[in-house]
Amino acid sequence: PFPLVKVLRLATLHEDALAAFAKDKIGMETAQALTLTEDCAKQIEALNQYGNSAHQIRRFLTQETIASDHRYFVFVGHESYAAAGGSMTADLFADDGEGYLRALPADEKAALLALLVAGQINGTVPKGGGTDQRNVRFEQIAMYSGADMAEKWEAPLAFYEKLRKPVLLKLLDKHVGKGAAVNCAKMKKSELAAEVAKRLSGRGWIPAPLAIAAAQANEPEAQRPEALAA
Secondary structure, eight states, X not given: OOOHHHHHHHHTSOHHHHHHHHTTSSOHHHHHHHTTOOOHHHHHHHHHHHTTOHHHHHHHHTTTSEETTSHHHXXXXXXXXXXXXXXXXXXXXXXXXXXXXXXXXXXXXHHHHHHHHXXXXXXXXXXXXXXXXXXXXXHHHHHHHTOOHHHHOOOOHHHHHTSOHHHHHHHHHHHTOHHHHHHHTTSXXXXXXXXXXXXXXXXXXXXXXXXXXXXXXXXXXXXXXXXXXX
């Protein structure tokens, strides 16, 4: 027997679509494809454009969605996706229970998936620096998620205490001014670290590996700034 839930879904179709179905102007597959949206206006638009073509209607109604078997969604999982505010339209007539993720415009759905994926991947830079495809993909994901470490994190004193004195002076010279570096050149390292932490506080400085460079994300061969080493 035809499951009741499927009958009820078909019953939600626009009256014109139901009339076309009753008169055999469209087949069962087309009617099922139209149920991919609850927007009656969208159903009629699809019906007027593609008639009895179930494939074209299905493609039209899912063009702003991502299939639930997409590798990002499989990696993230339905529970995490839903908890982050993502919505999903179930395809009740799919043999494998497939569905479509409705995260609205392409930028928004990419951002949502990227944010969830980014929370589960390792984007650390290998010792000695360097670039590989893994790092490039990590930066692409970070950009989509809108990650800006300068807004989320500020280096603590303990971080500066691990840097070499020449590196600390270079930071002062670049981000505060040459005069500041000259004035602090004779300080002991511990004092210098404290001074640098104080001077750079609130300036939005972060180590190079934490900075997401938009241009580099699409240029696998681009040379990244070397990480500050202790």
